Amino acid sequence: MTDQDTAVADVNGLDWDYSPAPERTRPEIASTYGLFIDGVFQPAQDERTFVTTNPATGARLARVAQAGAADVDLAMQAAKNAARPWARLSGRQRGKYLFRLARRIQECARELAVLETMDGGKPIKESRDVDLPLVAAHFFYHAGWADKLEWAFQGRPVKPHGVCGQIIPWNFPLLMAAWKLAPALACGNTVVLKPAETTPLTALHLAQLLQEIDLPPGVVNIVTGDGETGAAVAAHPALSKLAFTGSTEVGKALMRQTASRDIPLTLELGGKSPHIIFADAAMEQAIEGVVNGIWFNQGHVCCAGSRLLVEESILEPFVAALRDRMAQLRVGDPLDKNTDIGAINSREQLERIRTLVRLGQEEGAILHDVQTGPLPGKGWWFPPCFFTGVQPSHVVAREEIFGPVLSVMSFRTPEEAIRRANSTPYGLAAGIWTDKGSKIFDMAQRLEAGVVWCNTYNQFDPASPFGGVKESGFGREGGLHGLRAYVRGVDR
Ligand code: NAP
Ligand code: MG
Numbered sequence: 001m002t003d004q005d006t007a008v009a010d011v012n013g014l015d016w017d018y019s020p021a022p023e024r025t026r027p028e029i030a031s032t033y034g035l036f037i038d039g040v041f042q043p044a045q046d047e048r049t050f051v052t053t054n055p056a057t058g059a060r061l062a063r064v065a066q067a068g069a070a071d072v073d074l075a076m077q078a079a080k081n082a083a084r085p086w087a088r089l090s091g092r093q094r095g096k097y098l099f100r101l102a103r104r105i106q107e108c109a110r111e112l113a114v115l116e117t118m119d120g121g122k123p124i125k126e127s128r129d130v131d132l133p134l135v136a137a138h139f140f141y142h143a144g145w146a147d148k149l150e151w152a153f154q155g156r157p158v159k160p161h162g163v164c165g166q167i168i169p170w171n172f173p174l175l176m177a178a179w180k181l182a183p184a185l186a187c188g189n190t191v192v193l194k195p196a197e198t199t200p201l202t203a204l205h206l207a208q209l210l211q212e213i214d215l216p217p218g219v220v221n222i223v224t225g226d227g228e229t230g231a232a233v234a235a236h237p238a239l240s241k242l243a244f245t246g247s248t249e250v251g252k253a254l255m256r257q258t259a260s261r262d263i264p265l266t267l268e269l270g271g272k273s274p275h276i277i278f279a280d281a282a283m284e285q286a287i288e289g290v291v292n293g294i295w296f297n298q299g300h301v302c303c304a305g306s307r308l309l310v311e312e313s314i315l316e317p318f319v320a321a322l323r324d325r326m327a328q329l330r331v332g333d334p335l336d337k338n339t340d341i342g343a344i345n346s347r348e349q350l351e352r353i354r355t356l357v358r359l360g361q362e363e364g365a366i367l368h369d370v371q372t373g374p375l376p377g378k379g380w381w382f383p384p385c386f387f388t389g390v391q392p393s394h395v396v397a398r399e400e401i402f403g404p405v406l407s408v409m410s411f412r413t414p415e416e417a418i419r420r421a422n423s424t425p426y427g428l429a430a431g432i433w434t435d436k437g438s439k440i441f442d443m444a445q446r447l448e449a450g451v452v453w454c455n456t457y458n459q460f461d462p463a464s465p466f467g468g469v470k471e472s473g474f475g476r477e478g479g480l481h482g483l484r485a486y487v488r489g490v491d492r
Helices: 003-012 069-088 091-107 109-120 124-145 173-186 201-212 227-235 248-259 283-299 312-327 347-362 414-422 437-446 479-484
Strands: 035-037 040-042 049-053 060-065 163-167 190-194 220-222 241-245 265-268 273-277 305-311 366-369 385-388 405-411 429-433 451-454
Touching: 035 069, 035 201, 060 201, 069 163, 069 190, 069 220, 069 227, 091 109, 091 124, 091 173, 091 201, 109 124, 109 173, 109 201, 124 173, 124 283, 163 173, 163 227, 173 190, 173 201, 173 241, 173 479, 190 227, 201 220, 227 241, 227 248, 241 248, 248 265, 273 283, 273 414, 283 305, 283 312, 283 405, 283 429, 305 312, 305 414, 305 429, 312 385, 312 405, 347 366, 347 405, 405 414, 414 437, 429 437, 437 451
Parallel strands: 163 190, 163 241, 190 220, 241 265, 273 305, 273 429, 305 405, 385 405, 429 451
Antiparallel strands: 035 040, 035 220, 049 060, 366 385
């Protein structure tokens, strides 16, 4: 056997593995963090705190101030006081702050990526190569809009709302902050941002960057805490606009709450997005797209392609190829650069995934557990898996699982594919995989989804609007459409 033959045998053999590739950058993490109000960090008035942990180890990372109603009130007042001077700055001046921030984010990108991974559990290769580049890109993009708003809304005066409340989830903590902050600031609004309880750290480090770039105090305020803190933001009388990303349940409650006060609202909610795979699709490419669509960020993605609709004639070979590809996914230390699937964000989230998977089995769907290796002993983990034999009525075909779990179903005709794809209360995203352009256009028009990706999945760009229909919410983030939400009179 030659050396080359041995290498090939090794690659194909079962005992072949990558060497560990640990990320060596370690961001400075303080032992305690205050609330960021009026340009300074301060403890909660009642001095309450909570702990944020690393879900991959269960270890405590830091104590963080828990904002109560009195702290939210301070933050809202600071934002209100800052609103007029900020809105009166020229667009060019506001753009300068945003450009400065975008550049500082690029300079600190590696530290922020590591922090995101430590606080939230996502693999470093995602936070480093997806989240952080997109965060910087969103600030750059909106910095460019700040002095061009009169061209964006031709013939209409551009007036900001004033104080915006922004409530974000834990799956893309810094990216969701960027999606919300950048357009609000570009259009001349001030903000009170409420990060998720399990992932507050990158937003607080962003606050440090806001201090460094000399953003005027009060323009951005960050109040950490739990759902109660979010509720206090939404209920505050100084609020002029509310933007929320999170669960459909909380989104509905916020809609009821703001409707009575006529507060403009944008909601980015849950999803149960389908992939439609036709027999003429490029199989390898589709498998990669499906893998990316569901296992990206452990499936903690609102637009995760979690329902797979495969044309019946290729169901068997497709499922076999999917199983082979999934078995290669590497689950483990999120700070290892070779890891594909990191830790589940929290114990509650893990319990929710386990419960839904158990229900799927009880209802008769067949679970394919393709990962055989042991999971790390500490922290919260769920191995990627998929179900076959799924009926449209099964819970795993209907409910958002928000974990690395896929439900595979089949279809015979494009009509049946559309019917199955649309039979959900959600409408966030969809993927179409086919060789025929005409089929793509026909299907894309009939799918009830805010975003339809064709022969690709999970592609994001600041210039491209993102958002849902039906119970996935309303309003768009990104692009010219995203700006509308932050300018008075053009948001509906
Ligand atoms: P969630 O419970 O709705 O939480 C989202 C945010 O709202 C968190 O900051 C949360 O604080 C806060 N919150 C909770 N209860 C509140 C209340 N009564 N009033 C005001 N704020 C409140 O959602 P999640 O389960 O953490 O996040 C996952 C969900 O977000 C999934 O359903 C996913 O599909 C969706 N999501 C959608 C998009 C999109 O763009 N469409 C993007 C990402 C995620 P705590 O964290 O402290 O509880
Ligand atoms: Mg955490």
